[in-house]
Amino acid sequence: MLRKVEETLLALLLGGMVTLAFANVLTRYFLRYPLAFTEELLVNAFVWATLLGVAIGLREGQEGAHIRFVALTEVLPGPWRRGFVALGFAVFGFLFLLLALLAWRQAQDDLFLRTTSPSLGLPNAVYTLPTPFLALWVAFRALEGVWRSLRG
Template identity: 85%
Template sequence: MLKRLEETLLALLLGGMVSLAFLNVLTRYLFRYPLAFTEELLVNGFVWATLLGIAVGLREGAEGAHIRFVALTEFLPTPWRRGFVALGFLVFAVLFLVLAFLAWRQAQDDLALGSVSPSLGIPNAFYTLPTPFLAAWVAVRALEGVWRSLRGGEA
């Protein structure tokens, strides 16, 4: 169910971004008036889509679906290989937990300062609040990868 939810959210987000970018191109060339707010929405949507895409890639397969450097681990005995793959997932999880913490601090600052976006005039927290949760979700998916690697099988 979570797999389906991730994919649906990602598809809706990407579809909305493509539609918005296309609308901006149309207005720029037909009316010679670009929609300034689209850049604001697209940049932040790109951040969310990137984080969701990372989470989706981490959950696929025994070692994840992301490109990785395997020249050294391919020659290791299976238990050692599993350990190094698990270590890679663990480092990934720590990195994204740090990102989640820093993004949470950014969202808190945006809320405390009451800063607003330049084009739409909405609170910046609208853009920054999803980021720590998405980064934490990436960390959860990475920890699942640690578990899969140590177990030696598919999730």
């Protein structure tokens, strides 16, 4: 169920990004007038799509689907290998928990200062509030990886 939600959200996000970028290209080419607001939306959507993609990559397979340094783990016996893979997932989870905390502080600042985006005039919190939650989701997927690794 969650797997489908992640993939559907990412597909919708990427589809929207492609549509916006294409519309910007068309208006720039035919009307000689680019849509300035598309950059604002695309940059933020790219951050969200990246975080969703990281979470999806972490949940795939026994050791995740992301590139990793395996020269050490490949020569270790099974229990040690699982332990080092779990450690890698744990470090990953810690870093994304830290990112979630920092992103939450950024969102709080945007809410407190009532900053607005330059093109659309939307509150910046519209863009910054999803980031800490997505970072927490990545950390959750990393902790799932720890569990998978230790379980064997």
